[in-house]
Amino acid sequence: MASADSADCLPVFDLTSVVGKAPDEYDAQDEELCRGIAECLHKTGCLIVRDPRVPNYMNEHFLDLLERYFEQPADRKMADCRPALDYQVGVTPCGTEVPRCLVDPQLQDQLRRLQPPNRPTLPTGADLKWRYFWRVGPRPPATAFPELNAEPVVPTGFPDWAPTMDAWGSALLGAAQAVAGLLGRGLGLPERQLQDVMSHGPHLLAPTASDLDCNGRLGAVLAGYHYDLNLLTVHGRSRFPGLFVWLRDGRRVPVRIPEGCLLMQAGKQLEWLTAGHIMAGFHEVVVVEPTLAAVERARAAGRSTWRISSTVFTHAASDTLLAPLGPFATAPGAAAYPPTRAGEQVQRELEAICLRKQENHAPPSAAAAAASGTAAPSPSAKGGSMSNSGSAGSGSSSGLGSGLGGVAAGLGGSSATGVAIGGR
Numbered sequence: 341m342a343s344a345d346s347a348d349c350l351p352v353f354d355l356t357s358v359v360g361k362a363p364d365e366y367d368a369q370d371e372e373l374c375r376g377i378a379e380c381l382h383k384t385g386c387l388i389v390r391d392p393r394v395p396n397y398m399n400e401h402f403l404d405l406l407e408r409y410f411e412q413p414a415d416r417k418m419a420d421c422r423p424a425l426d427y428q429v430g431v432t433p434c435g436t437e438v439p440r441c442l443v444d445p446q447l448q449d450q451l452r453r454l455q456p457p458n459r460p461t462l463p464t465g466a467d468l469k470w471r472y473f474w475r476v477g478p479r480p481p482a483t484a485f486p487e488l489n490a491e492p493v494v495p496t497g498f499p500d501w502a503p504t505m506d507a508w509g510s511a512l513l514g515a516a517q518a519v520a521g522l523l524g525r526g527l528g529l530p531e532r533q534l535q536d537v538m539s540h541g542p543h544l545l546a547p548t549a550s551d552l553d554c555n556g557r558l559g560a561v562l563a564g565y566h567y568d569l570n571l572l573t574v575h576g577r578s579r580f581p582g583l584f585v586w587l588r589d590g591r592r593v594p595v596r597i598p599e600g601c602l603l604m605q606a607g608k609q610l611e612w613l614t615a616g617h618i619m620a621g622f623h624e625v626v627v628v629e630p631t632l633a634a635v636e637r638a639r640a641a642g643r644s645t646w647r648i649s650s651t652v653f654t655h656a657a658s659d660t661l662l663a664p665l666g667p668f669a670t671a672p673g674a675a676a677y678p679p680t681r682a683g684e685q686v687q688r689e690l691e692a693i694c695l696r697k698q699e700n701h702a703p704p705s706a707a708a709a710a711a712s713g714t715a716a717p718s719p720s721a722k723g724g725s726m727s728n729s730g731s732a733g734s735g736s737s738s739g740l741g742s743g744l745g746g747v748a749a750g751l752g753g754s755s756a757t758g759v760a761i762g763g764r
């Protein structure tokens with residue numbers, strides 16, 4: 341018998357009754373929806389919602405576009421790479437982002453405590469996935485974190501890029517903003533407090549892309565076990581299975597999203613704002629039998645075998661102070677979440693997962709000296725990377741290889757990790 345998946349384990353919260361309604365118009369059923377969302381995120385870190393404003397055809401257009409983009413040769417895509425901006429806009433090549441579990445001793449301890457079948461697939465190096473970051477929503481008029489709020493990169497040869505990305509990104513962001521409002525109410529926070537934290541945040545439409553022609557082997561780790569550093573992550577449906585999430589009770593469940601629904605998962609910033617009442621959830625993307633079966637079906641139908649994820653990272657505004665809100669400020673354990681500007685928390689996470697490099701942010705004189713080396717790295721010859729999938733905290737590399745059987749041996753050179761380069 342197949343193991344339970346996310347659609348078996350998690351209820352669907354339908355937002356239809358509250359769309360277009362002010363909170364003071366909520367009836368008893370709407371209030372129950374708010375409490376249910378808060379309870380589900382507290383107990384599991386995950387949420388499945390149906391938002392009638394998010395049509396499936398928009399996701400299909402988005403997936404079609406991203407498949408066409410990633411089918412291009414690697415050198416064409418590398419023109420859209422911005423390592424000097426910590427990869428926060430444009431493309432991030434495969435082999436760049438390092439899964440947090442390779443570099444975080446605390447995470448390694450946690451991972452060892454998990455028993456099969458809940459144990460993650462141990463990665464041996466940087467992720468095999470590519471990614472594209474596309475800003476969604478208005479940027480702040482002024483910010484101390486310009487690289488997190490940079491101008492978008494529009495790839496050449498895709499005239500429908502901006503409208504397609506904006507439409508899907510805005511739809512997913514709108515669903516997350518609605519959930520933030522309901523969640524805040526369910527948690528007993530002041531009206532709009534969570535939505536205000538998100539206002540002008542560096543939200544990203546962040547599809548990952550994995551070439552299953554190159555990497556379609558059982559157990560290949562497309563994205564290693566990690567939590568997301570942002571506030572709330574939204575997943576639309578992908579055309580290939582392989583995403584697994586961990587519920588707070590430690591269960592590892594394959595993700596299946598019912599038609600017309602979205603899966604959301606708490607990130608580190610939501611954990612911070614609630615002092616751990618809601619914990620950041622973990623996930624990984626690995627090639628499993630159902631992935632390979634989907635690849636065979638795609639090949640037979642002449643469709644792309646690039647696995648595109650339909651993902652939005654919603655964020656707290658970079659210049660906002662992250663600190664436990666309302667009743668969570670005095671909760672036991674609140675001291676573990678000291679007041680920190682969200683932009684600084686993001687930078688620390690990005691450094692830990694190799695997407696941010698200190699030399700990119702050196703004082704002007706040092707930066708000028710290094711400028712000759714700022715060309716985009718080739719996917720086959722780069723070291724670290726950054727992604728939104730990190731974790732705050734102890735990002736030192738002191739734990740590399742310690743006790744994980746040399747798991748981290750591939751860090752520092754993706755060519756040693758078996759990373760397949762995108763050309764087909």
Ligand SMILES: [Fe+2]
Pocket residue numbers: 566567568623728729
């Ligand atoms: Fe992630």
